[in-house]
Amino acid sequence: MTATELARRLGDPWDTANPAGHTAVLAADERGEPFGAGEQILDAIGLNAEFVPADLGGRLARLDDLIRVMRQVFRRDPALGLGYGASSLIAAVNVWTAGDGRQRRRAADLLLGGGRIAAGYHELAHGNDFAGSALSAYAGPDGRRRLDGRKEVIANAARAEALVLFARTSASPGSRSHSQLLVERADLPAAGCRDLPRFLTSGMRGVLLGGLAFRDCPVPADAVLGEPGRGIETALRSFQITRTALPAMAVGVLEAGLDATARFTDARVLYGRPLGDMPLIRSVLADAYADLLICDCLGLVAARSAHLVPDQMSLYASAVKYFVATLLTDAMYELSRVLGAQFYIRDGEYGIFQKLLRDLPPAGFGHAARAACLGTVLPQLPRLARRAWRAGDVPPVETYRLGGSLPPLSFDRLTVTSGGRDGHSAALTLALDAPDVPAEVRRLLHIVAVEFDALVRECAALPPGDLSVDARPEALDLPARYAAVLAATACVNVWLHNRDRGGEFLADPRWVVAALRRIVIRLRRDPGPRSRDQDRVLAAEALARHHRNSGFGLSDER
Structure with a gap:
């Protein structure tokens, strides 16, 4: 099952006669019921097979493929994504991680038979x-x-x-x-x-x-x-899959929000011109789209890292859960400014937006709070500052390549901590030294690198009292800044390694400039004046994807 095939099964979301469209989704939400028509479609295609490893008869071979499929479900109805699929995935990963042969077989048979865990x-x-x-x-x-x-x-x-x-x-x-x-x-x-x-x-x-x-x-x-007695260890290892996958799936919610906002701007004329031609509206669309691409890059890189560097996933999964969930929520609230009063009306053509806005925070929260994710990374920072961040070891180049080959997903290789290893941070310096990086990309990368140098010094000096649940609130700012650095590294390396294979838009450095600007702002540093041309390009791309019924992510799937 591909994401495109699933989208075709779900049909046109804007068709009021479609039993799986926005009108039907909103009706189920108003009743407080699971979306029955959606569940029937997912039953018919055997979606549960996506959560079962291939060696047990399922279709779970690659985490990035699972994310792409489930993003379509979250894009149509976040409650369907969480209630039908992700809830079983959260439970099943523990079985794949720690269960014996009998338990794994029984869980697989139950899911493949259409059951729930x-x-x-x-x-x-x-x-x-x-x-x-x-x-x-x-x-x-x-x-x-x-x-x-x-x-x-x-x-x-x-x-x-x-x-x-x-x-x-x-x-x-x-x-x-x-x-x-x-x-x-x-x-x-x-x-x-x-x-x-x-x-x-x-x-x-x-x-x-x-x-x-x-x-x-x-x-x-x-x-x-x-x-x-290994329950906490099993949970912390399995969370590395779900903390990566669930926020990356929830990017579909922002996709749906962008789609609704683009439709709204197409239909509105203000002061004698289309709403989308106004500089303020273009800037909001461009910023939200840049945030979506950041989330896509970080989620993709972390998902591929689960195959290629699973021993470092305790860092990357927590960074995804914190940073992606934060960006998605903030971007949706920014888009609500464009819709005005339409964003909180519960019915009508744009009623889907208020549902998406309400559904997104619990989708990002899931089974562990974002603060808990920062707490997972915090105790590892001093060792990283003294060892990994000075070693210069980088992950395989396939980590950043869209659709590149991957080894099997090995749940038994996940570890509670990274053991002082972090290849992605070293890839920041590698990108900064690349010979063909445009000047504006290099300038913004330099700001991130300066921030990272400061982070290294501060993490190396962390007192023992800040490495536990009694840590000062300002200490938790360190893993938050670290997540932002990882996001910047992911964006620039995805761009570097896909320029010649990902289409015209992905090759254009303006999207990565926009993404880096957004991250630099998150780091509370000055990115310099924004470019109207950059806003125009990103807003135009968002509107174009709405017009051709494409995804808004890196892969541009129809």
């Missing part, structure tokens, strides 16, 4: 504090484990055939006291497992968020994924 991480009383998770699964005298406690805010809790539950399996303190368990709803006695009432939300109204309460509920002794 739900991930039970959250307890509202503990948030992202996994070590404080209270649901217990202690071994009983009969050898089986018994669940006691509750899990909340679980997508598809009531209609999933299986669950991956994060639970305490030892009363001892420390990081080895929790495990993950794969359990099937059919194996849970009704007396021991109770569905909690649905959580109603303002965004993602079509996602069935619920919870489960357990009381002395027996589960098989072999339900534990991997070695008992």
